[in-house]
Amino acid sequence: MSNSVLKKKENYxxxxxxxxLCTPLGASLVFKGISNAxxxxxxxxxxxxxxxxxxxxxxxxxxxxxxxxxxEETAIFGGGVNLNLAxxxxxxxYNPEMIGIATTCLSETIGDDVAMFLKSYREQxxxxxxxxxxxxxxxSYRGTHMDGFxxxxxxxVEGLSNKDxxxxxxxxxNIFPSMVSPADIRHLKDILxxxxxxxxxxxxxxxxxxxxxxxxxxxxxxxxxxxSEIKNMKKARASVExxxxxxxxxxxxxxxxxxxxxxxxxxLGLPIGVRETDAFFKVLENLTGISTxxxxxxxxxxxxxxxxxxxxxxxxxxAVVYGEEDLVVGMVSLLREIGIIPVLCASGGKSGLMxxxxxxxxxxxxxxxxxxxxxxxxxxxxxxxxxxxxxxFIGNSKGYTLSRRIGKxxxxxxxxxxxxxxxxxxxxxxxxxxxxxxxxIVNTLIEKGQEKSEIGYTYI
Numbered sequence: 001m002s003n004s005v006l007k008k009k010e011n012y013x014x015x016x017x018x019x020x021l022c023t024p025l026g027a028s029l030v031f032k033g034i035s036n037a038x039x040x041x042x043x044x045x046x047x048x049x050x051x052x053x054x055x056x057x058x059x060x061x062x063x064x065x066x067x068x069x070x071x072e073e074t075a076i077f078g079g080g081v082n083l084n085l086a087x088x089x090x091x092x093x094y095n096p097e098m099i100g101i102a103t104t105c106l107s108e109t110i111g112d113d114v115a116m117f118l119k120s121y122r123e124q125x126x127x128x129x130x131x132x133x134x135x136x137x138x139x140s141y142r143g144t145h146m147d148g149f150x151x152x153x154x155x156x157v158e159g160l161s162n163k164d165x166x167x168x169x170x171x172x173x174n175i176f177p178s179m180v181s182p183a184d185i186r187h188l189k190d191i192l193x194x195x196x197x198x199x200x201x202x203x204x205x206x207x208x209x210x211x212x213x214x215x216x217x218x219x220x221x222x223x224x225x226x227x228s229e230i231k232n233m234k235k236a237r238a239s240v241e242x243x244x245x246x247x248x249x250x251x252x253x254x255x256x257x258x259x260x261x262x263x264x265x266x267x268l269g270l271p272i273g274v275r276e277t278d279a280f281f282k283v284l285e286n287l288t289g290i291s292t293x294x295x296x297x298x299x300x301x302x303x304x305x306x307x308x309x310x311x312x313x314x315x316x317x318x319a320v321v322y323g324e325e326d327l328v329v330g331m332v333s334l335l336r337e338i339g340i341i342p343v344l345c346a347s348g349g350k351s352g353l354m355x356x357x358x359x360x361x362x363x364x365x366x367x368x369x370x371x372x373x374x375x376x377x378x379x380x381x382x383x384x385x386x387x388x389x390x391x392x393f394i395g396n397s398k399g400y401t402l403s404r405r406i407g408k409x410x411x412x413x414x415x416x417x418x419x420x421x422x423x424x425x426x427x428x429x430x431x432x433x434x435x436x437x438x439x440x441i442v443n444t445l446i447e448k449g450q451e452k453s454e455i456g457y458t459y460i
Contacts, residue, residue, distance in 0.1 A: 016379035017398065019322055020348030021416075023138040024102040025051045026149030028065055029179060030156065031100030031134075033203020035224035038096045040066040042083055042114060043104025058416040058423045059182075059209040061221075066090055070106055079107055080117045087121060091131065094219050097227055098132040100152065108139035132227060134159040144349050146324050149179045150243075150252055153202055157253035160230045161261070171198040173287065174233045174263065176241035176254050178270060178326060179415065182210035184429040191430065194293045195284050200229035200236065202253065210424040234261040238287055240280075243326040244269040244360075249351045270326055273334030273434050274303065299431035306435060307338055310442040313460075315339040317445065320385045322395040323414045325349040325357075325374070327428075331394060331413070333361050334434055340441070341368055343388040350375035378402055392445060409448045411441055 024041050028051055031039040041048045048067035055063045066089075068074075068082040083101075090099055103114060114135050122130060136155040138148040153176060177188055185206040192199050207223025233239070234257060241247075241254035247267035254265040271280040277300075281292045317340045321331050325347045335342050345358060355372040359365060365372070371384060382402040385393075393403040393410045397418045403410040417423030427433035450456050 015377045017401075018348055018377050019346060019381065019398065020324075021054070021145035022047070022051065022140040023143045023145060023148035023151075024104055024140070025054065026145035026147065026179065027100065027102035027136050027138045027152035028055070028148075029205060029209075030149055030152035030203045031098075031102075032063070032208050033205035033224050034098055034100070034156065034230070035226045036097035036220055037224065037227075038064065038066060038090055038094050038099050038220065040068065040086055040090060040099050040101045041104055042068045042079060042086075042101055042112065043106045044070040047104045047106075054416060055209075057418045060421070060424070061209050061211065063209070064094075064219075068107075075106060075110060078110065079112050080120075083112075083114070083117050084121055087133070096131050096220060098134065100156070101133065101135040102138045102148065102152065103135070105139050105141055108137065108142075132160060132163075144324075146179060146326070146349060147250070150246060150250060153253040154251060154256055156202065156230060157233060157256055160227060161234045161257065163231050171200050171229065171232060171235075172237050173197050173199040174236045174239035174254065174257065175199050175201040176239065176252070177201060177203075178242045178246070179324065180242075180270070180429060181415075181424055181426050182206040183425045183427045184433065187427060187430050187433065191281075191284070191296070194296070195288050195290055197284070197288060200233055201225060202230060202233075233257055234263060236263055238264045238266060240266045240268060240283060242268055242270045244329050244357045245325040245349070245351050245353050248353045248357065269333065270330035271429050271433075272330035272437075273337050274300065274431070275337065276330060276333050277430055277434065296431060299435070303431045303435050303438070306438060310438065311339060313442050313445055316341065317392060318343045318388060318390045320344040320346070320381065320388070320390045320393045320395075322346040322378075322381055322393075322399055325351055325354050327414050329354065329357050329361065330428070332358055334437060335394075336362055338438060338441075340392075342370060343368075343390060344371050344373065344381065344385055346373045346376050346381045346384075348376060382406070392441070392448075394441070409444045411437075411444050413437070 028039040031037050045067050048065045052063050052065045068079055068086045070079055074082055118133055134156050136152045185204055202225050204225045208221040211221055239254040239257055246252055257263040258265040266283050268279055269276045271277040319340050319342050321328050321342045328345050328347050332342050332345055354374050358372055390408055393399055393408055396414045396416055400410055412420055427436050
């Protein structure tokens with residue numbers, strides 16, 4: 001063989017306990033947040049089973065995620081037949097108003113042309129009443145669960161905003177909350193109601209993934225954003241979408257509505273902590289001409305008072321923060337408000353924007369010794385965390401084993417929370433969300449101090 005043919009291969013570093021989740025998982029959550037919608041993964045059965053089990057473990061709710069069930073034969077000859085059969089079965093068994101299709105690594109790798117399959121499917125059933133069918137490309141080798149989440153939001157907005165809208169059911173504001181907890185979504189809805197704002201929120205899984213006890217099985221849980229509301233998004237007065245990384249990076253549902261229909265889009269950071277929540281309320285004041293209701297002013301005042309009360313416990317504390325990029329950015333803003341130094345800010349995302357974004361929040365991050373790492377796994381985080389001597393870890397349950405090995409406590413936020421109950425009820429947003437986070441962080445530090453004490457103490 002000629003030497004010119006030989007090429008030196010770059011060293012390959014395997015991922016050990018990824019600090020991210022698979023792309024179709026994020027898309028599935030979006031589809032679960034739409035009324036009478038069913039997620040369908042175009043790929044192998046294992047993908048659907050894994051995601052369903054993962055989501056159930058966090059939300060403690062039954063979750064159906066359909067699959068086109070690839071086999072060896074399908075992987076060779078393509079999945080068009082399987083997709084048609086899956087769509088027919090879903091229509092028969094669930095009678096959904098929408099089917100959201102997310103493609104997995106396998107279907108993407110073999111190059112299935114889903115758009116062509118769907119065009120043929122519709123043409124063959126032109127005399128039948130079909131549900132809305134939305135497709136989003138979500139290969140996990142090309143992104144994270146957040147890419148799948150935001151991609152699905154944009155695909156739904158694009159797919160439905162060009163449909164006929166109902167002029168009788170217009171609304172004032174589009175809200176794109178990002179991947180937050182059901183408790184956060186309910187809190188956002190409470191804030192908007194207090195301002196008297198009519199809105200469409202996409203997605204809204206606050207009921208479908210955190211609902212009441214059933215008296216009988218529901219094939220599709222109640223709740224979610226109504227499809228007519230999504231179709232009407234192009235007529236809204238404005239859009240608000242959360243995520244500073246989203247703002248500076250990829251396209252989005254809010255940006256699409258702005259570019260296509262001229263709907264103004266306010267891109268904000270996740271309203272975690274005082275500063276970012278202030279920015280959100282300021283936008284609501286500008287849009288409505290109404291001052292922030294007194295109860296939220298009181299929440300802010302109590303929050304700041306608690307910062308003073310607990311300052312001696314958190315000042316100078318060193319934290320490792322990890323998770324989705326926008327969640328990490330939001331937590332960094334809160335931690336600096338209360339005096340904690342986030343010595344390591346880590347994410348499995350790789351937007352290339354996290355360091356620059358955090359610099360806008362903490363201009364002095366380099367003198368403070370803050371390290372910002374993207375595209376890392378938990379082995380990377382553990383190696384670097386050991387050098388920083390952190391007092392506390394803040395992130396999801398996937399980091400528990402490393403916090404245990406290093407011997408420092410973990411405050412659980414975000415997704416997934418598999419080793420505690422109540423993951424769906426963790427609030428991060430607004431003044432009350434910041435209050436709950438602050439109390440949990442302070443009490444975790446106090447509890448660790450009590451455990452380390454030889455005699456313990458009953459008074460602080």
